Amino acid sequence: MSEAKKFNFIGQRTIRPDGHDKVTGKANYAADLSLPGMIWGKILRSPHAHAKILKLDTSRAEAMSGVMSVATFDDLPSVSNEAIQSGEGAIDSLDLGRNVLARDKVLYHGHAIAAIAAKTVAIAEKALELIDVEYEVLTPVLDLHAAMKADAPLLHEDMFTQGYPEQPEKPSNIAARHELKMGDVEAGFAEADVIVERDFVTPTVHQGYIEPHACTVSYNTEGQSMVWCSTQGHFDVRASTAKLLAMPLGNLKVIASEIGGGFGGKTTVYLEPIALILSRKSGRPVKMMMDRDEVFRASGPASAARLTVKVGGKKDGTITAMQTSIAYEAGAFKGSPAMIGGMTAFTPYNCPNVYCETFDVVVNKPKVAAYRAPGAPQAEFGAEMAVSELAEKLGIDPVDLRLQNAAKEGTQTVYGPKLKAVGLVECLEAAKNSPHYKTELKEGEGRGIASGFWFNIGGQSSVTINMNPDGTGTIVEGSPDIGGSRASMQMMASEELGIPLNDLKPIIGDTESIPYNQSTGGSRTTFATGMAVIEAAQDVVHQLKERAASLWNVTPDQVEWRDGSAINTAGEGQMTCAEICAKCEKTGGQISGTGNVNARGAGPSFAVHVCDTKVDMETGKVDVIRYTAIQDAGKAIHPSYVEGQFQGGAAQGIGWALNEEYVYNDDGVMENAGFLDYRIPLASDLPMIDTIIVEVPNNFHPYGVRGVGESGIIPPLAAVGYSVGDAIGANVSELPCSPPRVLKLIQEKG
Amino acid sequence: MTKVHVTTSINGDETEFLCEPHDTLLDVLRNDLSLTGTKEGCGSGDCGACSVTLNGRLVCSCLVLGVEAEGAEVGTIEGVGEADNLNVIQEKFLEHAALQCGICTPGLIVSTQALLAENPSPTEEEARYYLAGNLCRCTGYDKIIRAVMDSAETMRGEVK
Amino acid sequence: MAMVFFSGELQRFTGEEKTSVVALNYRELLGELHNKYPDLKNSEISEMAIAIDGEIVHEPLLELIPEEAELHFFHFIAGG
Numbered sequence: 009m010s011e012a013k014k015f016n017f018i019g020q021r022t023i024r025p026d027g028h029d030k031v032t033g034k035a036n037y038a039a040d041l042s043l044p045g046m047i048w049g050k051i052l053r054s055p056h057a058h059a060k061i062l063k064l065d066t067s068r069a070e071a072m073s074g075v076m077s078v079a080t081f082d083d084l085p086s087v088s089n090e091a092i093q094s095g096e097g098a099i100d101s102l103d104l105g106r107n108v109l110a111r112d113k114v115l116y117h118g119h120a121i122a123a124i125a126a127k128t129v130a131i132a133e134k135a136l137e138l139i140d141v142e143y144e145v146l147t148p149v150l151d152l153h154a155a156m157k158a159d160a161p162l163l164h165e166d167m168f169t170q171g172y173p174e175q176p177e178k179p180s181n182i183a184a185r186h187e188l189k190m191g192d193v194e195a196g197f198a199e200a201d202v203i204v205e206r207d208f209v210t211p212t213v214h215q216g217y218i219e220p221h222a223c224t225v226s227y228n229t230e231g232q233s234m235v236w237c238s239t240q241g242h243f244d245v246r247a248s249t250a251k252l253l254a255m256p257l258g259n260l261k262v263i264a265s266e267i268g269g270g271f272g273g274k275t276t277v278y279l280e281p282i283a284l285i286l287s288r289k290s291g292r293p294v295k296m297m298m299d300r301d302e303v304f305r306a307s308g309p310a311s312a313a314r315l316t317v318k319v320g321g322k323k324d325g326t327i328t329a330m331q332t333s334i335a336y337e338a339g340a341f342k343g344s345p346a347m348i349g350g351m352t353a354f355t356p357y358n359c360p361n362v363y364c365e366t367f368d369v370v371v372n373k374p375k376v377a378a379y380r381a382p383g384a385p386q387a388e389f390g391a392e393m394a395v396s397e398l399a400e401k402l403g404i405d406p407v408d409l410r411l412q413n414a415a416k417e418g419t420q421t422v423y424g425p426k427l428k429a430v431g432l433v434e435c436l437e438a439a440k441n442s443p444h445y446k447t448e449l450k451e452g453e454g455r456g457i458a459s460g461f462w463f464n465i466g467g468q469s470s471v472t473i474n475m476n477p478d479g480t481g482t483i484v485e486g487s488p489d490i491g492g493s494r495a496s497m498q499m500m501a502s503e504e505l506g507i508p509l510n511d512l513k514p515i516i517g518d519t520e521s522i523p524y525n526q527s528t529g530g531s532r533t534t535f536a537t538g539m540a541v542i543e544a545a546q547d548v549v550h551q552l553k554e555r556a557a558s559l560w561n562v563t564p565d566q567v568e569w570r571d572g573s574a575i576n577t578a579g580e581g582q583m584t585c586a587e588i589c590a591k592c593e594k595t596g597g598q599i600s601g602t603g604n605v606n607a608r609g610a611g612p613s614f615a616v617h618v619c620d621t622k623v624d625m626e627t628g629k630v631d632v633i634r635y636t637a638i639q640d641a642g643k644a645i646h647p648s649y650v651e652g653q654f655q656g657g658a659a660q661g662i663g664w665a666l667n668e669e670y671v672y673n674d675d676g677v678m679e680n681a682g683f684l685d686y687r688i689p690l691a692s693d694l695p696m697i698d699t700i701i702v703e704v705p706n707n708f709h710p711y712g713v714r715g716v717g718e719s720g721i722i723p724p725l726a727a728v729g730y731s732v733g734d735a736i737g738a739n740v741s742e743l744p745c746s747p748p749r750v751l752k753l754i755q756e757k758g
Numbered sequence: 759m760t761k762v763h764v765t766t767s768i769n770g771d772e773t774e775f776l777c778e779p780h781d782t783l784l785d786v787l788r789n790d791l792s793l794t795g796t797k798e799g800c801g802s803g804d805c806g807a808c809s810v811t812l813n814g815r816l817v818c819s820c821l822v823l824g825v826e827a828e829g830a831e832v833g834t835i836e837g838v839g840e841a842d843n844l845n846v847i848q849e850k851f852l853e854h855a856a857l858q859c860g861i862c863t864p865g866l867i868v869s870t871q872a873l874l875a876e877n878p879s880p881t882e883e884e885a886r887y888y889l890a891g892n893l894c895r896c897t898g899y900d901k902i903i904r905a906v907m908d909s910a911e912t913m914r915g916e917v918k
Numbered sequence: 919m920a921m922v923f924f925s926g927e928l929q930r931f932t933g934e935e936k937t938s939v940v941a942l943n944y945r946e947l948l949g950e951l952h953n954k955y956p957d958l959k960n961s962e963i964s965e966m967a968i969a970i971d972g973e974i975v976h977e978p979l980l981e982l983i984p985e986e987a988e989l990h991f992f993h994f995i996a997g998g
Contacts, residue, residue, distance in 0.1 A: 033864040035860055130778070215998075381998060465974075659899070691902070717998075
């Protein structure tokens with residue numbers, strides 16, 4: 009591997025190739041495409057959180073002048089319970105269909121019931137009022153306590169809890185129970201000198217991408233239909249949409265627009281199948297855009313969770329047992345990241361005795377979607393709070409306790425395999441040596457430290473590099489670029505080809521330009537798509553050498569590739585990439601290289617964050633005054649965008665810890681569905697976020713890359729939470745630490 | 759409903775359009791004039807993605823009616839920099855990697871330009887409060903603030 | 919001889935925490951396990967990812983199984 013590998017491009021802070029378009033307003037996002045003859049679609053949404061649909065009559069709306077088409081669940085060809093791949097793993101296509109357009113029952117306030125396409129938005133909105141719906145209103149189930157009660161009203165009469173040896177006799181809102189264990193926790197706790205056991209609660213939060221969901225589509229009865237949309241995975245949009253509409257994949261072309269943030273939330277479909285039905289029935293291109301209120305009420309937030317955590321340790325600092333039970337809200341349909349919670353909670357620790365029990369629970373809220381390391385922030389929040397408290401009770405520095413028990417190469421995980429080389433120890437040591445950790449706290453300030461573990465994934469990526477006759481090339485990749493990944497792809501291709509960055513233009517190909525490519529998520533893009541880029545570039549180099557060999561009349565193994573040129577080792581001669589490309593016409597036609605991989609060997613990226621806060625004891629307002637994010641990148645291809653991932657994850661985690669939450673009234677109506685009341689961090693809320701990039705190479709990647717997108721959102725919940733508790737001298741158990749909650753803690757303390 | 763005829767100046771170009779009385783300036787810019795560099799993030803004045811200047815004043819174009827542009831001078835992202843030359847703020851945003859997804863970037867650049875026109879030497883805190891109306895969900899603002907402070911220094915001639 | 923470790927979920931079908939199996943590749947491995955534990959047919963094992971000596975493979979169909987390998991099955995992880 010790459011210990012002493014010298015790089016020409018990797019590790020530099022280059023200007024991103026798509027940057028110019030983005031600072032000039034030229035970059036085209038989901039809502040920016042309009043087509044000739046285009047009409048506008050709008051959605052009728054449920055005013056109830058839980059109700060039976062007794063009657064749905066769209067005839068008055070259809071008769072209105074300017075209305076072009078109407079869609080309801082009945083327009084979805086029969087969908088089955090087959091699994092479709094999506095952000096958080098497989099999801100049931102019947103559930104997906106019923107989430108896109110309700111059938112028989114509405115399951116959350118804002119659930120889509122019907123849609124109308126009309127010549128203008130105003131006409132479409134007016135026509136929605138003419139749709140007649142009769143409901144039988146049911147009692148909404150709004151939190152985990154209520155949902156898990158034996159006599160709770162049921163969202164799905166046919167859902168039985170999976171994961172018990174025998175299928176239960178009665179249906180339940182608990183979709184599944186998962187259990188992971190190793191060693192003997194009872195024996196472990198018996199060995200402990202100190203045991204910490206606490207309950208924690210985390211709220212429903214939204215990914216909060218600034219660009220609302222939107223699409224422009226055009227249905228063609230003959231030939232190919234087109235969907236233009238903002239998504240993390242256009243191949244998955246194609247799969248889901250084609251499934252719901254019973255279309256062959258080849259009849260649907262999905263183009264990924266520039267994407268204005270996703271964070272996991274743009275890994276499924278909401279509008280696209282509806283727009284395509286409206287287009288099919290009207291014969292016109294259709295554009296649909298959610299407004300911000302719809303994004304909050306009807307697109308996937310992240311699960312609220314309730315957890316109990318118990319950890320035990322000896323006086324010498326050995327952690328002897330760790331145990332948790334966690335319930336996750338899935339929203340209206342099964343499929344929260346509950347299982348992942350158990351897999352991640354205690355993975356930063358080398359502890360032989362672990363027990364994790366998790367529950368996937370449906371409630372009358374929007375179906376959750378992936379959000380940056382889905383499931384891990386909730387679980388690791390509880391785990392890290394408990395470990396910090398254990399350190400305090402044992403009188404051991406919280407970094408030292410973590411170092412003493414840190415997971416490292418060979419550590420047995422509760423989910424199965426032993427870890428390969430990982431960089432947690434290096435992150436903890438960097439934290440300990442950081443200027444931040446050495447800064448003494450002043451009166452009224454508090455400090456929290458927390459680790460975070462995320463697996464990272466590999467998977468399928470497809471890349472083609474097409475060379476031009478002048479020696480420049482186009483990198484066609486299939487991973488929507490959500491945070492600057494085109495810069496990394498350009499750098500990796502230049503590294504292999506040895507030609508200048510600007511000679512290679514990376515683009516995101518649509519679903520017919522290249523083979524299937526998994527979505528941007530799981531911190532996989534720089535790792536897996538990067539591998540495909542490297543493979544494609546090596547393929548181009550191989551062909552360039554063959555062409556040079558044929559021009560020199562030598563064998564290809566007599567040609568070396570050095571700094572963008574072929575060198576004839578059998579005689580005199582050197583030819584640049586451009587010179588060889590210019591002669592392709594004479595040597596067999598143009599060159600393109602392919603790299604279609606199913607990448608394996610993704611390496612976990614551990615993170616450690618340190619947070620200092622100051623609390624206004626009169627109002628309960630918390631200010632983050634110092635923040636440091638440390639994370640193992642394996643190898644940072646573009647350090648600025650790696651830091652950007654650390655900082656962005658930290659900011660989202662700080663928001664989760666301090667302010668963000670869905671507030672519901674008793675009827676299940678979200679009361680803060682806008683950025684004014686659902687407060688994500690503003691520029692004035694945050695300090696500079698210091699970063700330290702740790703590089704413990706992942707030996708399965710040619711350059712050592714791990715992938716950094718997700719781990720950074722995990723530690724802030726406990727780093728901030730513990731810091732607030734430290735500042736006010738109380739135990740924080742519930743997020744967010746918003747002023748009323750913090751003030752209550754201060755007052756209870758007296 | 760009868761459309762209203764509006765004569766205005768956009769990025770220095772005299773422009774005429776017809777709009778419904780209820781159409782926002784944002785709708786007009788994006789849907790009628792194809793100036794899609796101005797983005798819609800919320801439609802309620804909370805996110806700043808649609809920031810433009812109206813007679814030199816920074817506004818959310820989703821809170822301004824199209825008819826209010828009558829006789830006014832509107833400045834959008836399309837008017838920042840020159841056709842073949844980025845301005846300092848745009849350069850600094852790229853240099854500092856102050857954008858990830860880029861959806862908030864046009865609004866932030868328009869806002870930064872307004873900030874530095876009002877206050878060429880903002881403190882970090884002043885910059886953070888001035889830009890508090892421009893939400894960014896990707897960056898945590900660190901690199902944006904660095905780009906803004908560096909732009910200010912460069913524009914004052916204090917090139918590092 | 920490779921060693922297969924079963925998660926709690928799979929132990930419900932195997933009744934054991936681990937077993938040793940002789941198999942050249944994943945297909946043989948799965949066949950051997952199904953022969954040894956017929957109840958596994960009711961589990962999701964064939965849709966699960968596998969870790970071979972700690973290296974996670976999501977689509978293992980053609981995977982070779984090294985001698986003395988440690989094998990763990992678990993559910994597919996995606997991410998955001």
